[in-house]
Amino acid sequence: MAIMTRIGLIRLVVIAALIGALELACRTGLIDHRIIIAPSEMASALWTLLASGSLDADIARTLGLIGLVTALSIVLGFAAGIAIHALPRLREALDPFFATYYAVPVFIFYPVLIAIFGLSLMPIVLIGVATAIVAMIIATLNGLDRVPRVLDKVARVHRLGRIATALQLQLPAAAPYLFTGIKLAVSYGFIAVIAAEFILSPAGLGRDIADAYADFNNRRMYALILFLLIVATLINAVLHGLDMRFAARRSGGRA
Amino acid sequence: MNAAPVPREVHAELKGVTRIYPAVPGAGAKLPVHALGPIDLDLVRGEFFAVVGPSGCGKSTFLEVLAGLQKPTAGSVSFEGKPVGGHVPEGIGVVFQEDASFPWLTVWHNVAFGLRRNGVAAAEVRRRVEDAIAFMGLKDFAGAYPSQLSGGMRQRVCIARTLVLQPRLILLDEPFGALDAQTRLLMGDEVLRLWRRTGATVLLITHALDEAAMLADRIGAMSARPGRFIEIIATGWPRDRDSTIVGEAAFGEITGRLWERLRSESLKALGHSGVSAMAAE
Numbered sequence: 001m002a003i004m005t006r007i008g009l010i011r012l013v014v015i016a017a018l019i020g021a022l023e024l025a026c027r028t029g030l031i032d033h034r035i036i037i038a039p040s041e042m043a044s045a046l047w048t049l050l051a052s053g054s055l056d057a058d059i060a061r062t063l064g065l066i067g068l069v070t071a072l073s074i075v076l077g078f079a080a081g082i083a084i085h086a087l088p089r090l091r092e093a094l095d096p097f098f099a100t101y102y103a104v105p106v107f108i109f110y111p112v113l114i115a116i117f118g119l120s121l122m123p124i125v126l127i128g129v130a131t132a133i134v135a136m137i138i139a140t141l142n143g144l145d146r147v148p149r150v151l152d153k154v155a156r157v158h159r160l161g162r163i164a165t166a167l168q169l170q171l172p173a174a175a176p177y178l179f180t181g182i183k184l185a186v187s188y189g190f191i192a193v194i195a196a197e198f199i200l201s202p203a204g205l206g207r208d209i210a211d212a213y214a215d216f217n218n219r220r221m222y223a224l225i226l227f228l229l230i231v232a233t234l235i236n237a238v239l240h241g242l243d244m245r246f247a248a249r250r251s252g253g254r255a
Numbered sequence: 256m257n258a259a260p261v262p263r264e265v266h267a268e269l270k271g272v273t274r275i276y277p278a279v280p281g282a283g284a285k286l287p288v289h290a291l292g293p294i295d296l297d298l299v300r301g302e303f304f305a306v307v308g309p310s311g312c313g314k315s316t317f318l319e320v321l322a323g324l325q326k327p328t329a330g331s332v333s334f335e336g337k338p339v340g341g342h343v344p345e346g347i348g349v350v351f352q353e354d355a356s357f358p359w360l361t362v363w364h365n366v367a368f369g370l371r372r373n374g375v376a377a378a379e380v381r382r383r384v385e386d387a388i389a390f391m392g393l394k395d396f397a398g399a400y401p402s403q404l405s406g407g408m409r410q411r412v413c414i415a416r417t418l419v420l421q422p423r424l425i426l427l428d429e430p431f432g433a434l435d436a437q438t439r440l441l442m443g444d445e446v447l448r449l450w451r452r453t454g455a456t457v458l459l460i461t462h463a464l465d466e467a468a469m470l471a472d473r474i475g476a477m478s479a480r481p482g483r484f485i486e487i488i489a490t491g492w493p494r495d496r497d498s499t500i501v502g503e504a505a506f507g508e509i510t511g512r513l514w515e516r517l518r519s520e521s522l523k524a525l526g527h528s529g530v531s532a533m534a535a536e
Contacts, residue, residue: 150353156324157349158369159342168372172359250358250402 045223069128081140132188139181143174266300271330305467308477309524348422352429479523
C-alpha cells in the first residue's frame with residue numbers, strides 16, 4: 001500500500017512538473033501563444049465555456065454517442081465472440097482477419113458511410129462500432145478459451161441452458177479478459193467518435209474542436225481538448241479501479 | 256469379509272453400457288476409442304460404491320455416462336427407474352476432480368448457486384446454505400473467495416454446493432486426487448459423515464486403493480481400457496466407520512486383494528502408453 005502511494009505520488013509529481021514546465025514555457029514566451037496557450041488559460045477558458053452552458057448540447061451528443069458506440073460494441077462483440085467460439089471452423093476462418101484487423105485503417109470507410117447514410121449519427125455509430133467491436137470479440141474469445149472446461153460440466157449438472165451457462169458461468173469466468181476488451185472498446189469508441197466528428201459532422205465536441213482550429217480560436221480549441229483529456233482520464237481511472245478491485249477479489253487480495 | 260447388510264432397492268442401473276469415442280481425424284484420433292464396457296451394474300439405494308482401476312481405464316467416462324453427461328454408445332442407464340440419456344436428472348449431484356468453485360463468488364454464494372437457480376425461497380436458501388457450510392467446516396470462511404482457501408477447502412465448497420441440493424445419488428470423480436495423503440484421509444472422514452447424514456447413494460471414482468477400501472461398502476475393480484468390472488468386492492465395514500479402520504487387518508486384506516486384481520491391468524494400461532517393456536517384466 002505504501003509502495004502504491006509512493007508510485008502514485010511520483011506519478012502526480014511527474015504530471016504536475018510537465019504542466020508546470022508547459023505553463024512556464026508559455027508564460028515566458030518560449031512557446032508562442034498562437035501555437036499553445038498556457039494550461040492555466042486552458043482551464044480558465046474551459047471553466048468559462050462550461051459555466052456558459054453553450055457546450056451542453058455538444059457534450060451530451062458526443063458523450064451519448066461514445067456511450068452508445070461502446071455499449072453496442074461490448075454487447076454485440078460479446079455475443080459474436082460466444083457465437084464464434086461455439087463454431088471452431090468459423091473461428092479458424094476468421095482468425096486471420098482478427099489478427100490483422102487493426103493493421104487496416106477502418107476509418108477510410110467513413111466517407112463511404114457518409115455517402116450511404118448522409119451526415120447523420122449513423123456513420124459515426126457504425127465507424128465507432130467497427131473500430132471497437134473487434135477488440136471485444138478478441139477479448140471474448142481469449143476469455144472463453146480460458147474458462148475451465150469443468151464449468152461446462154457443472155452447468156450441465158445444474159441443468160443450465162445455453163444462455164444461462166453463458167451469462168451465469170462463462171461471462172463471470174471470462175470476466176478478467178472481457179474487462180480488457182471493455183477497456184479497449186471504450187478507448188476505441190472514444191477515439192472513433194471524436195475523430196469522426198472532427199472530420200465531418202454537423203455537431204459534437206470533435207466538430208467544435210475542428211471549428212475552433214479553423215477559426216484560430218486557440219482558447220476554445222485547447223479548452224475543448226482539455227475537457228476531452230479530463231473525461232478520457234476519468235473514464236480510464238474508473239475502469240482501472242474496477243479492474244483492480246475485481247482482480248484483488250479473484251486473487252484473494254493479492255493483486 | 257462378508258458384505259455389509261444393505262437394503263436391496265436398486266437405485267441406479269447400468270445394462271450393457273458401452274462407450275466408444277468416434278474417430279476425429281482432424282483432432283488426432285484416427286480410430287474410434289473403445290473406452291468403456293460392456294458394463295452391467297446395480298447401485299443399491301444408500302450404499303457407498305467405489306470404482307478403482309488403472310489410469311485411462313474409463314472410470315471418469317463411466318461416471319459421466321451414469322450422471323447423464325455422456326450418452327452411452329450402447330446399453331442403457333436408469334436412475335430411480337427412469338432412463339438417463341444425455342442430460343443430468345434431478346437428484347444426481349456430481350463433484351469433479353478439478354477445482355470447480357466459482358472464483359467470482361464468495362463461499363456462501365458458491366454454495367447457494369444451485370438453490371437460487373432452482374428458485375428456492377430466500378429464507379430456505381439461507382437455512383440450507385448455512386447448514387451445509389457448517390457441516391463442511393466452512394463457517395468461518397463463508398465470506399471468503401475461493402482464491403483465499405486451500406485446495407482441500409475449495410473442494411469442500413464444491414461438495415457443499417452439491418450437498419445443499421440434497422441429491423439422492425452423489426457422484427464423486429476423484430475429488431481428492433489433488434490433495435496430500437493426510438488431507439485425503441480427513442476428507443474421506445467428511446465424505447463418510449456426509450453419506451451417513453444424507454442417506455444418499457454415493458459413487459466414488461478413485462485411483463487410490465486405500466481410499467476405496469476405507470470408504471466403500473462395495474468396490475468395483477475396473478480393467479484396463481475398455482473399462483469393465485473384473486471383480487466387485489464387498490468390504491463388510493460397519494456404516495459408522497471412519498479413517499481409523501486403516502489400521503485393521505481386514506483393510507490390508509482388501510487393498511491386497513484389489514492390488515492382486517489390478518496389478519496386471521495397470522501393467523496393461525502402461526503398455527497402452529508405450530511402456531510395454533515394463534509390462535513384460
